[in-house]
Amino acid sequence: MQAPICLVENKNGELIVNQQALQILTSITKPVVVVAIVGLYRTGKSYLLNRLAGYNTGFSLGSTIESHTKGIWMWCVDHPTKPDYTLVLLDTEGLGDAKKGDSNNDSWIFALAILLSSTFVYNSMGTINYQALEHLYVTELTKLIKVKSSPNPDTEENSADFVGFLPDFVWTVRDFILDLELDGQSITSDAYLESSLELSKGKCPRDQMANLLRGCIKKFFPERKCFTFGFPMNNILLLKHLERVHDSDLDAKFRDQASNFCSYIFSNAKPKTLSGGIIINGNRLGMLVETYVKTISSGDIPCLENAVLTLAQIENSAAVQKATNHYVEQMGLKVDFPTETLQTLLNLHTNCEKEAISIFMKHSFKDSTQKFQKELAKILETKMKEFIHQNDEESTKRCQTLLNSLSETLKEAISQGAFCLPGGYNLYKKEREKILNDYDKAPRKGVKADEVLQRFLRSLAMTEESILKSDRALTEQEKALEAEQVKRKAAEKEQKFLEGQQKELQELMEAQQRTYEENIKQLERKMMEERVQIMRENERILNIKLKEQEKLLVDGFQKEAEKMAKEINDLQEKIKSAESDETPGIAKALDCLGTGMIFVLPGTGKLVGFGVKAMSYFIPKK
Structure with a gap:
């Protein structure tokens, strides 16, 4: 982006998502580091964001007593030190503008900045005092944001739940003239x-x-950072148009302070992440913007759990499509129709399916009932059948064309009665054997070679019997022996054909078993990783709370320390439960997945289901 654009418009107290900005945001596939700045109007918020973007101009600074930024403005730029991330800067409408007349509008701007950012910057003037604290809406945070969707509206949420998703907190104090x-x-x-x-x-x-x-x-913000800034310069006239001032004209100390602030943000600001380690890219952030603004506009309180579930529904559907597209694309590239055996095709299917499941696991989250994973399994099963059908069709077509070409002379001779003479049967047999030998030697006939040949031989059976009966050079005994031999060979070929079909059925069942095992293995790995991530989050929050409680006790705030004890106990119980009870959650998910994975084998109508008990060895034993 060459310049900022309004992301959330604030028109007559109503918040509206700008669709043009949303389109820009949702096109970003990289993870995003989101820095939002909030504070009273006319305190220089926009200037700091321009510095982060690497420019003097960009976000409008203004030089009058009026609030210049309205709503929330966005600037997406390449991250200067982390090329795998995009830096999203959010400049918010100044708080405390008397002309607005509705403090609720300020509180929702504040709430959106909290919900969307991974680093939240609060900008104030002069000193950190009561007035500066008062303009932070932290006391209303639990009224502005819900973490969980609770049936009881009076249920008080634990601050530890908030800490798990709230952004890092940076306080910037402008025009600071005191000695530290x-x-x-x-x-x-x-x-x-x-x-x-x-x-x-x-x-x-x-x-x-x-x-x-x-x-x-x-x-709510256990991880905090503070920066103090002196006056940019002494020239008041130039201060009014700071965007036009060259760096060399700024006060050297202010220049260093601004540089230190930018360096800290570039090095320490984290990518936007939801609870459980869900990394947010531009597309996901755009969905969250829409969800939160829609909720606020409807008069409801934004709920993180509901927003994540909504996001998961959209993202998981997209993950199924991405995985399916990859499977179809890779199979199209790798399968050379017709394959010589069904197993060759199934091996390719297994490899492509494994990659597809991996892609789904990478892009999906919160698929607690494995609804989308089961949907993917069914889609891939259907696609596999389509490839099998196409393989059969290509093989049948090639074999039929080959036999038509090889038997053309034989059929013409039959139609002209060339074998209706003494010794004609042996002439016929010789011609037929030549066809069979040439057919056998022909390459790349595919999986339907025997079936097509069987149909061809059956089509000649009556003609062959007629030629044998009419051959006066053979005795009745010789004719009987020959007829018996023909029947025996036909039965052998039929048996071989049936055995081939049975083998293919077995190969299909084994492929379905591999499908199930691969789904189980990748699901278990994902769930274990998520479990570890959640445990780490809880342990981090617990350590913060323990230090905070210890400080309260040392400072003599016994009552406040006791209030914190319940949160600490809850966190300790969560961690203890997760450490001691590894398998039930995973087992439940595997059982749910297994229940939905019932397949119909192509061409047989036979149902094949896999139960979790048969796969219990996938769950780690103690």
């Missing part, structure tokens, strides 16, 4: 933020409200 010192010692910007968030032991309502604000920030 505490108790006579120099401190860092981070230490300044933490000291500002320490709870007060005062009992007055203002102190209690300040403690509530500080506690919410620490509770």
Whole structure:
């Protein structure tokens, strides 16, 4: 993108997704690092984002008392240090504009910035004080966002649930002129933020409200970073048009501070990820934007769980299609019709199917009932049958054409009565054997070679019997012996043909078994990876909560520490349960998958089902 574009319009207090911007966003296939900035209007938010984009101009800065940015604006640029990611910058409408008249509008802009970003930047002026804390909507966070879809609207959600998906928090303090010192010692910007968030032991309502604000920030944003910025320059006239100022004209200290901020974001801002390690690309982010804005516009509270489920439905359908397309494309490239044996075709099918399942696993998530995986299995089964049918058709066509060509002389001789004379049967046999030998030597006849040959021989049976009976050079005994031999050979060929069919049926059953085993293996691997990811998330949150609780106890806030104990206990129980109870969730999923994987073998109408108990060795034993 050469310039920013409005992503979410704010018209008369109503939020509307800009379809042009959405189209740009959904076309991004790379994972996205999303940096959103929020703060009071006229505090220089847009300037910081322009620096991240690598330009002085881009997001509109404005130079008057009016709020210049309306809604949420987006700028997608190449990540300067991580080429596998796209950097998505979100500039939000300034909070606290008196002309809006509706504070709810500010709160929804804030909520959207939280929901969409992986790094959330709060921009304030002067110092970190009560007023700056007050304009962060953290106390309303549980009213603005739901993590889980609960049937009980009064159910209070655990802050640990929020921490699992909330973005990293960066506080930028502009026009900061104080010395970073505490108790006579120099401190860092981070230490300044933490000291500002320490709870007060005062009992007055203002102190209690300040403690509530500080506690919410620490509770919801356990990973925090702070940057302080001095004045960009002393020339007030130039300050009004900062986008026109060359870097060399900026205050050297401010230049370094801005550079440090950008370096931190480039190095530490994470890709947007949902709980369970679900990586968000531009397409997925676009779907989330639509879902959240639609929910807010309807008067409901955005629910992360519902949004993820909606996203999963769309993405899993797309994953099935991607996997199917890959299978069809690869089979089309690799299969050279007709294959000499069915097993050759099935081997190619197994390899392409394995790749297709892997693609589905990579792009799908939250397929808890394996609905989409079963759908893919059925589609691939249908596609396999189509390839088998095409292989049969190509083989039949080639063999029939070959036999028509080889038997042309024989059929002409028969029609002219060339064998209706003494010794004619032996002449006929000789001609027929030549046809069979030439047919046998012909390459690439495919899987229907025996079946087509059997039909050809059956078509000659009555003519052959007639020639044998009319040959006066043979005695009746010789004719009887010859007829018996013909029947025996026909029976042998028929038996060989039936054995071939039985072998193909067995090969199909084995292929279906491999299909089931591959689905089980890849599903189990995916579920184990997701389980490990969730355990890591819970352990990370637990460690943060334990440190926070310890700090509260040291500072003498016993009551607050006790409140946190329930969250800590819940997290410990989750981790303990996941560590000690490895198999039931996986076993349930495998059982669900197995129930849906019942196949019909092509050409037989025979149902083949696979139960999970037969595959129990896939589940790790203790």
